[in-house]
Amino acid sequence: PQLPHGHMALPSFWKVMEDSLQQSGAQLRAFCQAFETVTPSPGTQPLTPAEERKVLSLVSKHGPDKLYQVTSNISGSRDLDLTLLRGQIVALLQSADTKGNTSRWLVDAGGPRGFVPAAKLRPY
Numbered sequence: 001p002q003l004p005h006g007h008m009a010l011p012s013f014w015k016v017m018e019d020s021l022q023q024s025g026a027q028l029r030a031f032c033q034a035f036e037t038v039t040p041s042p043g044t045q046p047l048t049p050a051e052e053r054k055v056l057s058l059v060s061k062h063g064p065d066k067l068y069q070v071t072s073n074i075s076g077s078r079d080l081d082l083t084l085l086r087g088q089i090v091a092l093l094q095s096a097d098t099k100g101n102t103s104r105w106l107v108d109a110g111g112p113r114g115f116v117p118a119a120k121l122r123p124y
Contacts, residue, residue, distance in 0.1 A: 021056055024064075028055070047089075054110035055089045062091035062108065067124035074116050082107065082114035089124055090116070 008016065029047065047055065058067060068090055076083045084090065090107040097104040097115050104115045 021060070024059075025052060025056060028052075051089070058089065058091040058108060058110055062093075064124075066091045066093075068092055068107070068121040069124045070116070071120050071122050074120050076114065076116075078115075080114045082109055082112055082116050084109060084116060090121070092121075 029052070055067070070084045070086055070088045070090065072086050074082065074084045082090075088109065090109045092105055093108055093113065094106040095118065096102045097106065103118050105118045105121065106113065107116055107121075
C-alpha cells in the first residue's frame with residue numbers, strides 16, 4: 001500500500017510525522033489525565049516528560065500496537081526478569097520466553113529489556 005505521505009520530500013515527511021507524534025502525545029496525556037481522575041490510585045503518577053519521551057521512542061521503534069501497560073508492580077526474581085512499577089509502558093518484543101513459555105513475555109522498557117509475567121500486562 002502507498003503511504004499517504006509517500007510523495008513528500010523527506011524533511012517535510014519527518015515534520016508531518018513529528019507533528020502527528022506530538023499530537024498523539026497530547027491525546028495520550030489527555031487520556032492519561034482523564035484516566036487518572038477516574039481511577040485515582042496511590043503511587044500512580046501521570047507520565048513525566050522523561051516517561052513521555054520513552055513512550056514516544058517505544059512507539060517509533062516498535063509501533064503503537066506493541067505497547068503494553070504494567071497493571072501491577074512486578075519484582076523480577078530470575079535472571080533477565082525486569083522489575084517494573086504499575087503504570088509503566090513497555091513494548092512487546094516476543095510473547096514467549098527463550099524456552100517458549102508464553103506466560104513470560106520479552107519486553108523493551110525503554111532501555112532495559114527482559115521478561116515480565118504476561119498476566120501483568122494489558123494493551124495500552
